[in-house]
Amino acid sequence: YSPSIFVMENVKGILSSKVNDKRVFDDILIDLTDPDSALNRVGKGFKYRICSLVSEQVFRAGDDPKSIDPNKFIIRAENHSIPQARHRVILVGIREDMPGTLGTLLINDHVTVEEAISELPQLRSKLSKGKDSAERWKKIVKDQLCSLAKITTDKSLSNELTNTAYEIIENGTTGNLRFPKKGYSSECRSYNSNLIREWFSDNRLQVWLNHETRGHMDSDLGRYGYAAVFAKINNRSPKGHKEFDIQGLKPEHKNWESGKFSDRFRVQLKEYPSTTITSHISKDGHYFIHYDARQCRSLTVREAARLQTFPDNYFFQGNRTQQFHQVGNAVPPYLAYQIAKVLSDFFNNIK
Structure with a gap:
């Protein structure tokens, strides 16, 4: 041609x-x-x-x-x-x-994770096993964080885990494919670039698209909460078995202590750009943990889409795995x- x-x-x-x-x-x-x-x-x-x-x-x-x-x-x-x-x-x-x-x-200038996704409504994760309710979710998260606070030898980490356990988000919603913009809390931060801000926004939208959490196992809720609190204090994710060496946190991997899984649980730090969004985000949320421990979950499709700079009016179709694949395989639109x-x-x- x-x-x-x-x-x-x-x-x-x-x-x-x-x-x-x-x-x-x-x-x-x-x-x-x-x-x-x-x-x-x-x-x-x-x-x-x-x-x-x-x-x-x-x-x-x-x-x-x-x-x-x-x-x-x-x-x-x-x-x-x-x-x-x-x-x-x-x-x-x-x-x-x-x-x-x-x-x-x-x-x-760099645009941070917090600037990109903080205005999206706060959500809890779904529960992958057993009855899924806000009350049960809050109890599981609170119990796990309090238990971890008692076990860890790091006082600052213990205090922050306890505080987070009693600050868990109250609305308890898990979002939706079309989630109403009104009536739900967020922690809005404005972009440091007006152009980026204009790139995302569409004033005609009355809903957030594709902002729905996935289900997590009870044991992973503790891991996500612990990792997010650790990242808040240390400004980095915990490293593998050396910093996950607490009863109840260790995954049941035969090679967990080999050093090959040092980044198995990775928090997206709020004050920096995220790590690369890949299609692997569809498999599990371990590499894409939300920085806000009070939400205790992995990223939604919309949050991943924002980090990829898809405009808010871009609706991802198919099941959630297919939606994540579309996000992760893309060149950032902006x-x-x-x-x-x-x-x-x-x-x-x-x-």
Whole structure:
């Protein structure tokens, strides 16, 4: 098709991938600059220059791949107002007959998890086993946190666990696919970017879409609550068996103490961008624990969607697993918008 411009996206691991001890990325660059030669065909003869969106680096036909720094093609989403540390390789190919120089993405302040999701209504998790009710949920969480407070030897952690046990959210709702905006509490924080704020909002919406919790096992409620309280005090998630070495917290994994599960329970820290939202979020919530221990749960689809910068009026269909897959497999829409803006400016500058 010989497009004027193309954009290619892949995971960061593509930079180090090798076949027969040869770096795959070198072949990708060479092939993209001269697609007719790569396909061994007679075509229009167009060649492409491969540009970075975050540096002035350009790779042209005939260049030696070893002469450039592949890392300069990595886009770190958190540097561009995305509330998530998502690192991806993104290449822009420009046909050689197209004049001009491609611009780069603007560097912006980091947007935190708290700024992204705090205005969403507070929810409790569902209970995956037994009767599901707000009263039973509160009793389970309160009992578990109080028990953990008595066992731990860390006084500050013990006090915070006890305090949290008596501050559990009161409304006890688990949300819904279409959850009313009025009548439910949240802790609203405003974005440090008006553009991001405008990007999410749609004043026509009277509901929050896809803001519904999943069910957790009773034992995981204690783990989530403990991890969130630990993160609040230490500004990091607890590390594996060394900091989960408390009766009632240890998962029944044969290899739990091997060190391979050090990040098994990961809290999304409220004062930083989140870790990468992946499709694995559909499997369980262990890697995506809400920072607010009073809610004692993993993230909802809408919270994950906000960290990915889907506008609030984007409705995810299918079951919850399918919804999480759609969120986790996406390129952040606001990052895609910024990339499109750079390309649009390139075209508009051509006389």
